[in-house]
Amino acid sequence: MPDAPVVRAESGLIPDDTKFDIRLESDFGDDGQFALRHLEIANGTVRVTEANGATSFTIPIAEIKSARNEPLVGGGRLEITTTGGEVLPIISYSQTVAAKFSEAARGIEQLAKGQPLEINIKDEKVRCPKCDRLLPEKDGICPACVNRGKTMLRIGSFVQPYRWQMAALATLSLVTTVLNLLPPYIQGQLIDKVLKQGKDFNQLYMLMAGWLAILAINSVLQVVNGRTIAFLAGRIAADLRSAVYRAIEFLQLQFFDKKQVGAIASRVTSDTDRVWGFLVDGVPYLLLNGLTLVGIIGFLFYTNAFLAACILAPVPIILGIGAFFWKPMSQMFHRVGQKWARFHTQLNESLMGIRVVKVFANEDKEYAKFQDRNHELRDAGVSADTRWYTIFGAMSFFTSLGGLICWTVGGTMVMHGQLSLGEFWRVTAYLGLVYGPLQWFSQVNQWFSRAMAGAERIFEVIDTDKENYRPEGIKHEIKGEVTFSDVRFGYDKSNPVLKNITFTAKPGEMIGLVGKSGAGKSTTINLICRFYEPDAGTILIDGIDYRDIALQDMRRQVGVVLQEPFLFNGTIAENIAYGNPEATLDKVIEAAKAANAHNFILSKPDGYDTMVGERGGKMSGGERQRISIARAILHDPKVLILDEATSSVDVETEKQIQEAIQRLIKGRTTFAIAHRLSTLRNASRLVVLEKGEIAEIGTHAELMEKQGKFYDLVQTQSAVQEIIGIGS
Amino acid sequence: MNAADLQLFYHPKDRLRMTVGEDRSYPTVKPVWAAPLSHPEKYLSLLDGKGDEITTIPDPASLPAASKVAVDAELYRRYLTADIAQVIHAKTEFGATYWTVDTNRGRRDFVTQNLQENAQWLSPVHIMLIDVDGNRFEITDKTALDTKSQEFIAAIL
Ligand SMILES: Nc1ncnc2c1ncn2[C@@H]1O[C@H](COP(=O)(O)OP(=O)(O)O)[C@@H](O)[C@H]1O
Ligand SMILES: [Mg+2]
Numbered sequence A: 001m002p003d004a005p006v007v008r009a010e011s012g013l014i015p016d017d018t019k020f021d022i023r024l025e026s027d028f029g030d031d032g033q034f035a036l037r038h039l040e041i042a043n044g045t046v047r048v049t050e051a052n053g054a055t056s057f058t059i060p061i062a063e064i065k066s067a068r069n070e071p072l073v074g075g076g077r078l079e080i081t082t083t084g085g086e087v088l089p090i091i092s093y094s095q096t097v098a099a100k101f102s103e104a105a106r107g108i109e110q111l112a113k114g115q116p117l118e119i120n121i122k123d124e125k126v127r128c129p130k131c132d133r134l135l136p137e138k139d140g141i142c143p144a145c146v147n148r149g150k151t152m153l154r155i156g157s158f159v160q161p162y163r164w165q166m167a168a169l170a171t172l173s174l175v176t177t178v179l180n181l182l183p184p185y186i187q188g189q190l191i192d193k194v195l196k197q198g199k200d201f202n203q204l205y206m207l208m209a210g211w212l213a214i215l216a217i218n219s220v221l222q223v224v225n226g227r228t229i230a231f232l233a234g235r236i237a238a239d240l241r242s243a244v245y246r247a248i249e250f251l252q253l254q255f256f257d258k259k260q261v262g263a264i265a266s267r268v269t270s271d272t273d274r275v276w277g278f279l280v281d282g283v284p285y286l287l288l289n290g291l292t293l294v295g296i297i298g299f300l301f302y303t304n305a306f307l308a309a310c311i312l313a314p315v316p317i318i319l320g321i322g323a324f325f326w327k328p329m330s331q332m333f334h335r336v337g338q339k340w341a342r343f344h345t346q347l348n349e350s351l352m353g354i355r356v357v358k359v360f361a362n363e364d365k366e367y368a369k370f371q372d373r374n375h376e377l378r379d380a381g382v383s384a385d386t387r388w389y390t391i392f393g394a395m396s397f398f399t400s401l402g403g404l405i406c407w408t409v410g411g412t413m414v415m416h417g418q419l420s421l422g423e424f425w426r427v428t429a430y431l432g433l434v435y436g437p438l439q440w441f442s443q444v445n446q447w448f449s450r451a452m453a454g455a456e457r458i459f460e461v462i463d464t465d466k467e468n469y470r471p472e473g474i475k476h477e478i479k480g481e482v483t484f485s486d487v488r489f490g491y492d493k494s495n496p497v498l499k500n501i502t503f504t505a506k507p508g509e510m511i512g513l514v515g516k517s518g519a520g521k522s523t524t525i526n527l528i529c530r531f532y533e534p535d536a537g538t539i540l541i542d543g544i545d546y547r548d549i550a551l552q553d554m555r556r557q558v559g560v561v562l563q564e565p566f567l568f569n570g571t572i573a574e575n576i577a578y579g580n581p582e583a584t585l586d587k588v589i590e591a592a593k594a595a596n597a598h599n600f601i602l603s604k605p606d607g608y609d610t611m612v613g614e615r616g617g618k619m620s621g622g623e624r625q626r627i628s629i630a631r632a633i634l635h636d637p638k639v640l641i642l643d644e645a646t647s648s649v650d651v652e653t654e655k656q657i658q659e660a661i662q663r664l665i666k667g668r669t670t671f672a673i674a675h676r677l678s679t680l681r682n683a684s685r686l687v688v689l690e691k692g693e694i695a696e697i698g699t700h701a702e703l704m705e706k707q708g709k710f711y712d713l714v715q716t717q718s719a720v721q722e723i724i725g726i727g728s
Numbered sequence B: 001m002n003a004a005d006l007q008l009f010y011h012p013k014d015r016l017r018m019t020v021g022e023d024r025s026y027p028t029v030k031p032v033w034a035a036p037l038s039h040p041e042k043y044l045s046l047l048d049g050k051g052d053e054i055t056t057i058p059d060p061a062s063l064p065a066a067s068k069v070a071v072d073a074e075l076y077r078r079y080l081t082a083d084i085a086q087v088i089h090a091k092t093e094f095g096a097t098y099w100t101v102d103t104n105r106g107r108r109d110f111v112t113q114n115l116q117e118n119a120q121w122l123s124p125v126h127i128m129l130i131d132v133d134g135n136r137f138e139i140t141d142k143t144a145l146d147t148k149s150q151e152f153i154a155a156i157l
Helices: A095-112 A148-195 A201-249 A253-258 A261-303 A305-311 A315-352 A354-359 A363-416 A421-441 A444-463 A521-528 A551-555 A572-576 A585-594 A598-602 A621-635 A651-665 A700-706 A709-727 B065-078 B147-156
Strands: A022-028 A034-042 A045-049 A055-060 A064-072 A075-082 A087-094 A482-489 A498-505 A510-514 A536-541 A558-561 A639-643 A669-673 A685-690 A693-698 B006-010 B016-020 B024-026 B030-033 B044-047 B053-057 B082-093 B096-103 B106-113 B119-121 B127-130 B136-139
Touching: A022 A087, A022 A095, A034 A087, A034 A095, A034 B106, A045 A087, A055 A087, A064 A095, A075 A095, A087 A095, A148 A201, A148 A261, A148 A421, A148 A444, A201 A261, A201 A444, A261 A305, A261 A421, A261 A444, A305 A363, A305 A421, A315 A354, A315 A363, A315 A421, A354 A363, A363 A421, A482 A521, A498 A521, A498 A693, A510 A521, A521 A639, A521 A669, A558 A621, A572 A585, A572 A621, A585 A598, A585 A621, A585 A651, A621 A651, A639 A651, A685 A700, A685 A709, A693 A700, A693 A709, A700 A709, B006 B065, B016 B065, B030 B065, B082 B147, B096 B136, B106 B127
Parallel strands: A510 A669, A510 A685, A558 A639, A639 A669, B082 B136
Antiparallel strands: A022 A034, A034 A045, A045 A055, A064 A075, A075 A087, A482 A498, A482 A536, A685 A693, B006 B016, B016 B024, B030 B044, B044 B053, B082 B096, B096 B106, B119 B127, B127 B136
16 A cells, blocks of 8 residues: 555646537546546536546536535435436545535536536645645645745835834844943953952043943833834734734635634734734844854954853753654643643633523532633643753753853863963853753744744735625615525535525515525525625626625625624623714714613613623613614615514514514514514515525415415424413 | 344344344344444444334443354444544645545545534544545544654644
């Protein structure tokens, strides 16, 4: 097996003798081993060819009725249904190429129906063309080959507005370096020229005055330096955070589906920290210490080359230790960080769920879990620190060795008269300045890499596809006709959640969306909000493809009331006016009245100025819901969406909310999802979804009469409700 | 349903069918593991063509021998997870980990990111790696691998 070829899943070159409609590379052989195979569609046939070129399967398109993708674990399978009704699995593929095979299935269906081939198979780069490494994201950046210079330049662009301050900082560093080198020099002079000869008090005072001047200047410089750094750090950090946050705001929702909120937030906080930390602390520090080192080493050699060479002999050893142990050490500290994260998660979870813990009398079990995490953390911390102090001990031995060598060799030289006492003093003083920064220098590379990694993660966000805002798009005053035309959509392109959706909602109509959980109701609504856009087909608003309308302009005319309404931490009035901040209190009250919220708001001590708490936590579910309805009323959308708006409240509150909703939907095109089907009785029409397809459309009465899917759903629900009724 | 009464077989060639005793027959059967990570090789659910459960077998070893062979073949087709037999090379660079492994399905290169989430420790020795595309690579028992592989794993995870 070791010599087996490495299977690559990128698409191969297309030989130029045949004109293929579709040619795709798959990565699983017939026997389930990784292997190279091709799906080829040409000249009216679908074929599978093996790595050796042999054809292992063919079927004429004329014999195909339909094609689909069967999802498997870690991949999928293309299946064909023949005109004879037989289902044939024809080729399996990994997740890596699944999206392409999903397009291929559509393509086969189009050809089978005699339609023109309209698919979109992107030929994405899977490997880096430069270094041949696999790319973490197809067509994405190769983290190993990103142009460091370019990244540096981009980071540099954040410094650009502050270039004068940066230049000042660099100059200050330079001056400070020189000034730092002076006192030992003066001390040397003092010993050799003044103390030895005895009586020249004037020279002594002169030198001391010089020293004092240097100290004074140095302190002033330090203050200026510190202030410049504070100025730069604050501003560059804030600029970076703003740039990243602004970029994130405009990203497509897909990005938020894939990544956890915490991970996204860390790009705004810790990744930006790494970058500005490096820019503002790191670069000057490097500059200062680098210059000092060069200066001192030069000075040491200038004073006495032999002594300098002896003293610096342990330096390579120290650098070596640093370089050798830095990586395992940083891994160990990284692990401690991870254990902290796990510990926090556990702690948060058990405290937030403390009621559940108590009700199940699970205090002991939670304590045991806590102990597990706590001990993990302890052990990781102890082993990292133990190692650290061991290495540190070894390092400091070699560091102190410098002093020992200095006194041994230097002392001998002084006694032999090869070195003056003043020179010796100078060398000893400089020694301390060399070894301090040295221990730290071996980590520079790591520091730099971390900053670069942070920068790349930041730029990745900044460079990720934005939502299709189309600010140049049509500004359209929506009347309210919404048409779905053969819409297909999947969160994961290889697995459509909605298929063949076609219907029209006329202005002012209320459309009820009905179906089992997971049927695609919320997805339909996500498409209407344009959180996602259809993979195929079109959604038209007043006959215009909604992708041609400027996004924000369109969204301003769409309103949503969700099952779990999200309120922002602020007052009730602010939340109601979220979509129209300039609305007067009169308008806010009017909306609250229409939402049946006015009375409960007045009963709060601060009325409309009551704080709702984080995420609206201080309000009850029904209160939150009515505030969000008031928000929607004030927003006055042309298209209104209600996603299970009444599911999480008691019957009395539901009545009030229903009333409010009746007022809200007047004159607007409304799409409503309701858990209790009876609440959709007064919808103009119901669209019944089943597994992502429309099963039935009609009024409540028509569908009940028809005794189809909707009737079944209603029957099931009333049966369930009866059971619940008996139970309670 | 008694597992010993379930006859599973391919007919036609690519379709797994099932008959139960004399009276019932399912033209399409999809076997899925109910809890593949916590109870590997146990709790096998059989679904019909619509994805509804027909039955769940707590211990698939109790199936008739021929049925077991057919089910295993279908499971191998449905679970494209690869079992890692040897880690040839693995290196973390710039936040991505590049792997070259030998598996029960042959050799493969893949990349993982964010190993905190994408390397799941199912037990102290059992690891599931999920690559950037969602493909799965399993190490059932890391202590059973050769030393070199274990060193790679220790260095990275
Ligand atoms: N953000 C998402 N990412 C991936 N899959 C999703 C996402 N949201 C929903 N789904 C899947 O899409 C299907 C339809 O979901 P949804 O539209 O929410 O159903 P409904 O609202 O009718 O209960 C489900 O199988 C669900 O698991
Ligand atoms: Mg839903």
